[in-house]
Amino acid sequence: MAKATITLRQTIDTRLEAQSYFAANQALFNKVAAFYFDVIQAHVGVLDLSNKEALTALEKLTHTTQRNPHPAMPLTDIGEDIPAMFRRAAINAALGSARSFSAHLDKWRKRKEKTEAKGKKCKERPPIPPRAWNKSATLYAGMWKERMDSSICIKVWTGTCWSWISVRLTGREMPDGFQFCSPQLVHRGDRWYLHTPIEQKITSPVKIEKQIKTNPDIKICAIDLNMDGALAVCTIRDAEGSVLATKFIGRGQRANGFRKLQLGRIARNRSQTGIIEQGVQDNADLWAKIRNYDENLSHLVSCRIVQFAQQYGASLLIFEYLGNLKPEKGKYSKRGNSKRAFWMKGRIFNYAKYKAYNAGILTSRVNPKDTSRTCAKCGSPVARYNEGEKPEGYQMGAKLSKCSVCARNDHSDRNASLQIGNKFFARYGIILQEKPPTLPSESERAEQSAGGAALQEPTFQAVGQLSITGRAREQQRAWHRPQNGKLKVG
Ligand SMILES: [Zn+2]
16 A cells, blocks of 8 residues: 655644744744754764664753763753753754765765865865754644644644644645645744645555556656746657547746746846845745745646556656756846756656656656657757748757758757656567658658648647646647548648
8 A cells, every 4th residue: 555645734823822822832943953963973982773764863862861861972961851852853853954964965976076086176065964943843743633624733842841722724625535644833924834745545556667567558658858948748649659649738937937937037126225134035035936936836737747658548748867967157137047947856756757657657767868859759969940940950949840851840848758758668678560650751741642631730830839737739739540541730
């Protein structure tokens, strides 16, 4: 049995003094977590243990009991009578951060060794431990009680004592068939929220290798993520490699336009005020606008990807690894924009992954090398160009692609998504019986029209600008392969 987890977000209705309690509680939580982070740094061996063993080891090092009257680094230095469950939640938060920090450090050391082995000097700076702690306090069982749909009783540090307070909750109610996990007290803006992960048991999806061996009717959905144009281009393929459907999701251009506008406003505001106060977020509303827009769009796009895969019964999502962001030169708004568009690709992947998992679909990633530079049919280099130009050279971000050898025409992003699918099939040794279809080349099209055969032109531009809400239109735009072997757009 596997678990599907989602987060229930509820707003806490509080009086003003309760807000100060929550703030004090969070400050203490972070103080304890920071303390344990330091303990772990002093006893790095703890990180080799499992979380459960590490918890015991850390408590031995810090917690005073009758059997252990003189721990090495007593927690009582931070505060007296901290409840055990509060302490454990903080320990686990510290462990998470310490594991992440240690992993980053290891990776950096390896990169450094590699560079120095080549005889070069490593210019990259080492990762640093967290300077400030701003974690939300997790409430383990024992720190909360009497949970109802619209109220909960929680134990918090008020700044002077530990106290049970009852709060009202508004927002979404618990969906059916789920179970509560430990909630978190989250501070956003000037409000407090209760975030509760909720779990539902689902049948575990079959492992990818097993699916490929045992299911001859397997269908995959390969996705190419982009920073502009269509944010995601998905193709559904069957086990023979035939393309069953294509979908272009999201308007990257519109997102870029929106973000660039806000970033430009921020830059202008900053240049007018001249000085930015330290430790205070400037232009908070504009930043929030950008953040919310990106978050919302990532959810919409990832949701659409999973819906599309479900619609065609695909049981695997195939993405490519993200690679590194190539910094763009230009104005502040341009650089900031491309950075955010790149981050959004990562977000869409993460969201799609968990949404797919909850729907019983697994996710896999392939090497991104040359997926957009080579032809999906024969693997030769392609020319990338825009409509109305000659198919020559390679123009980054251009919409159309044409193979230099087999003369296959396609939308560049669709070609890339087919290549991603091809790489996945190749990894599992599947020899495709049917290669992706060839769109008729321009000369063929000319012949066809001269011969009087009516052939619909693929309308790339129209497809590329699909709106997320235009559901009916999108569904009509699946690619069909008619009997005569020629491809047309329905
Ligand atoms: Zn080709």
